[in-house]
Amino acid sequence: MSRPALLAVDDDGPVLAAVERDLRERYGEQYQVYTASSGDQALDLLRRLRLREEPVALLLVDQRMPGMSGVELLAASRRLYPDARRVLLTAYADTDAAIKAINDADVQHYLLKPWDPPEDRLYPVLDDLLQTWRRPPPVANLRLVGDRWSQASHAVREFLTRNLVPYRWLDVEADPQARELLEVAGVDAGSLPALVLDDGEVLVQPDLHEVGARIGLRARAERAAYDLVVVGAGPAGLAAAVYGASEGLATLVLECSAPGGQAGTSSRIENYLGFPVGLSGADLTLRAREQAVRFGAEILVPAEVVGVRRADPYTVVRLDDGGEVSAGTLIIATGVEYRTLDVPGAAGLTGVGVYYGAGRAEGVDHAGGHVFVVGAGNSAGQAALFLATFAASVTLLVRGGDLAASMSRYLVDRLIASEKVAVEYHTQVAGALGTRRLEGLRLRTGTEEREVAADALFVFIGQAPRTGWLDGLVRRDDGGFVLTGVDLGPTPEWPLEVPPLPLETSVPGVFAAGDVRHGSGNRIAAAVGEGAMAVRFAHQRLGAR
Template sequence: MGSPVLLAVDDDAPVLAAVERDLRDRYAEHYQVLTASSGNQALDLLHRLRLREDPVALLLVDQRMPGMSGIELLTASRRLYPEARRVLLTAYADTEAAIRAINDADVHHYLLKPWDPPEDRLYPVLDDLLETWRRPAPAANLRLIGDRWSPATHDVRQFLARNLVPYRWLDVEADAQARELLEIAGVDAGELPVVVLEDGEVLARPDLHGVAQRIGLHVRAEREAYDLVIAGAGPAGLAAAVYGASEGLATLLLECSAPGGQAGTTSRIENYLGFPVGLSGADLTLRAREQATRFGAEMLVPSEAVGLARADPYTIVRIADGGEVSASALVITSGVTYRTLDVPGAAALTGMGVYYGAGRAEAVDHSGGRVFVVGGGNSAGQAAMFLSAFAASVTLLIRGEDLASTMSRYLVDRIEASDTITVGNRTEVAGVLGERRLEGLRLRTGAEEREVPADAVFVFIGQAPRTSWLDGVVRRDERGFVLTGADLGQPPEGWPLPVPPLPLETSVPRVFAAGDVRRGSVKRIASAVGEGAMAVSFVHERLAGR
């Protein structure tokens, strides 16, 4: 296996020579720089690289080429190198083609000719794309042995994937090596899942806290008291951590599962300001996590806040492992969770074909399958688009007449243009069928019920706030969302300060809420990020005695 490849493709010889020169000047030490003068030549080269198992990190492709356009080449390249970063090189007159490339070829960026000087207009873009392409080298040769249809195995796979931990997956039913390793380790198949570390240590049926500790994630706080504690590492929590730590506050971020929250599971965010070609939730999470830790924020994963107590003016946060930390200020960003599918059979098959959220592992497991997505919001639409790249068919089930009233227009347009996705209007799931795994669904349309075969169902049917841990301390509304600012009343009942609560402040002074967990919040990633940053500004105000 050779060094990762950067492939430039252009039929204009002088332009191709200039691209090759600039790429070699910057990247030749760590990458192979290859070129092709046509789409067909490039595709042939990609096939040969794939046979040699050489990694391809990035394709920089001109749009206007005879025989095969840049969009056609980038689309074809996805089958061979789905993880490669795809960049379209266009003239100013080709911006419409660039937009088509975003929608049709899933390009990650487009560059306009000319790109001089490369230090300003080429390298920053490519540096960023290559940074997100690279994944941290495994600290250990981590192998996960399990049963594909086991909920416990699914939980470990999801935890590793969401935390961007590289591992090798071995299905005990399909992989002879998995069974051989179990025999060598002396582990019975009833003790799955099994994690095998590089030093040969075997973790049988481990809890997630134990897995995290062994693979190097931080699971215990380094100190007993912090200026700022943030409960939840979704977009709001990550933003609060970045701003709090960068402004000198001793900052602790607690996350029960994986950074990014629901946004971290989103396959593609296309309406986030400053990213015209969109970015994945994993990429956004990775960038934000690195920012926060670079500024000195301490992050514990998995570490769930399970209760609060007051030691005025401090707040004591109780953690699931039995520990606790003291906070001069607390920001609640624990977010929301998707409501479960309350129909016969659904609970028993969770993780065995019934999923809440759509990750890459689940998508790959159901390649070529019949997949259903339940829900009419943006999360459901994004999941349907993502799954359509893997499944033979995706059926989006909605209770309403159409998608227009609940989903962003850009997603509706893409779903309508898809050959793989169909929409079932006025349809809901009445039952889930199967024994060891999902085999079918009972669907209800009006008074009519029918059974259909199904390999997987992904559920996005409303949200419930993660706030039960605030019982008896922080006021919430009848649905469980945290009340802040003016929503507490004027004057708030029991408010102890002579000044009213700040806009994101809860019923407890120095305790704030931001993002989806807050009543009245706008359910958008950008607004959550903004609220997380605003909360830190209000923290400073309270800590200064104002």
């Protein structure tokens, strides 16, 4: 396959020549550098590259061009190369255009001209963007054959997607190749899902542990004891892994589903420090996971913790496969999970029209459909905007009469401005309708109920901590969140002469960080900060022994 393309577009000849020179000097060995002097010329080139099935990694486009602006070109390029990284070149006077590009054209960065010296102002930005771009495989040999309206098929799809594993999805009802593949493999269509591995072996109705083991995810620890064990690989857990491993602690991370936690399912995180144009939850997860592994942390997926006991001064963690791991210090970073919708019909339609979290696969599945989002927090607002890029219409159902009290202002403004998103206040879901898949909703407004047609419902109605496995070990509040530091209050059972450290639980050497902790900030940046701080305190506790 040819080298991935970098495309620079500018109608100013000397500027375009300077961009081409800088790109070739830095990236010429790994990438093919193309240039265009107008938006129309650039689109024509992109079409030809697409027909030749040549990958495009990045577009670097000037805003002020006659005929077609940079924002218009970048927006049009998404249809041809949706995964390419997009950078807008602007002048100081074009701030409004840059903001519009972020909102309308999914631009990942904008650069002010001039960018000299490129070593300081150009290359670091492009290096970072190209590092997160992955050349699409010509054909993913891992194939999943299933029924789009099967809960079991959806569970495997979600597991592969959230673990960033490339695969081909073949719907048994819509894709003739799916039936042909099943016939060759000798698998009955009633025994789906079926996962066809790279070597041709077929796993029929596999559980997620089997899937993880066969696609190369690590599920068993290399050692019996670690300086630091982190339970949960959301932002807090991954931050703890990075800092713990980089500071020389033997570090193990246990994750029951996929790294990233709820943040990993976010279509866009726009208020994280240092990323002015935002980034997706998948991007943030990929960066953090690679960083932790590079420093030497072990990350086990799927590895669910089912119990824990003390063997002073150590904590022994028990896994669902029966194995145990000893921890010198333990950080609880299991985060929270979305509360389920407790109305008639919802449980049976989970994964086949009713979803908790909004991933790309679900968005694509319901392209052109009429979808509903229930909730009034930032997660609900982000999901509604993301789904609007696929669906014909999105209706946000809000129990109260105002979004401002629970949602960031920038999201409220974008929801109001969107032509595809409608907001219904004082409205709740009273029931989910459908047998094999979601077909409609029963909505309640005040005392009146009505039924509406619906293709999908995405639920964001609050969160509950994942702390059941901690029964009998640490103190928690009435909601199940872990108490730490001064929030513990009087601790007559505390065995040490010094009081608990900040973020330390009622058990010495056991800490909590992120959303699972009582009084946490419920923001990704706060979770990352607590994960890093917990490692510092873990060092103190280890040093005192």
